[in-house]
Amino acid sequence: MKYSAGYGIFVGVLIIAQWAVSITTGGVPEFRTTPWAIGFHLAAEFFTALMLIAGGIGMMKSTDWGKKILILGLGMVIYSEIASPGYFAEQGQWALVGMFVVLLVGAVLAVKSVRISA
Numbered sequence: 001m002k003y004s005a006g007y008g009i010f011v012g013v014l015i016i017a018q019w020a021v022s023i024t025t026g027g028v029p030e031f032r033t034t035p036w037a038i039g040f041h042l043a044a045e046f047f048t049a050l051m052l053i054a055g056g057i058g059m060m061k062s063t064d065w066g067k068k069i070l071i072l073g074l075g076m077v078i079y080s081e082i083a084s085p086g087y088f089a090e091q092g093q094w095a096l097v098g099m100f101v102v103l104l105v106g107a108v109l110a111v112k113s114v115r116i117s118a
Contacts, residue, residue, distance in 0.1 A: 008056030015049040
């Protein structure tokens with residue numbers, strides 16, 4: 001279960017860092033072309049990151065809610081890791097597509113290692 005918590009925290013921080021770099025370097029042209037769409041997308045991304053980080057920390061501290069929040073965050077990130085590579089595939093950025101595949105496998109393994117009691 002330490003893997004699951006560590007994965008959640010790591011990927012949550014990675015999401016925030018990736019978007020911080022992309023935004024501060026002007027790498028998000030959607031702010032000009034589709035501001036509503038990117039705004040909602042960013043909200044989903046940051047909420048996913050928050051759930052992963054909070055759930056990972058909660059699980060490491062053995063809280064009652066940590067596992068449940070982490071499972072929610074892992075479900076959210078699995079969706080993102082399936083949907084997001086299409087954007088990079090359209091641009092021919094296959095290394096990033098591969099990164100999403102690796103992250104997806106990691107997320108599935110993280111879910112598999114979490115034990116939730118009823």
